[in-house]
Amino acid sequence: MDDDRKRLRVQGSGLLAEALREHLGGGPELPAGLTVVARDGWCPDPPERTDGSPGLTVWTELDKVVIGPLHTPGVPGCPTCARGRRRRARPDAAAVAALRDRHRAELAREPSPWLTESAAHTVAAVVGADVHLLASGGRPRTAGAPWRSSTS
Helix, strand or coil, X not given: CCHHHHCEEEECCCHXXXXXXXXXXXXXXXXXXXXEEECCCCCCCCCCCXXXXXXXXXXXXXXXXXXXXXXXXXXXXXXXHHHHHHHHXXXXXXXXXXXXXXXXXXHHHCCCCCCCHHHHHHHHHHHHHHHHHHHCCCCCXXXXXXXEEECX
């Protein structure tokens, strides 16, 4: 595998992406690389990795930040399955889905008003810890399941 595929890449703009870039720098060398996609707004459809490398999406849901799940191709725990499990666990899933569908574009376009620079740096520290666990062969907290935290 070439060196570029072993790199940590951060995609996105805004508070989360900038904090991740600042905190992670070049990041450690990873066996299969890692692409972190950061959005200050809601991420209704996390991007699918097409290059075979692991991916991690970080976004907000109003007053919450969602990290992951870390998805490694060929390993159970993809973002699509995590969203399905989350929907099935809610007794009000149909009502929530209707609200999200109705406001989908606005939620994705607008950054969370609760996301602060301090919260973004805290998220970057959590992601950084997971990246270092991944690099050392450990199991990151976001492997196979998303991690959520309040922005306050």
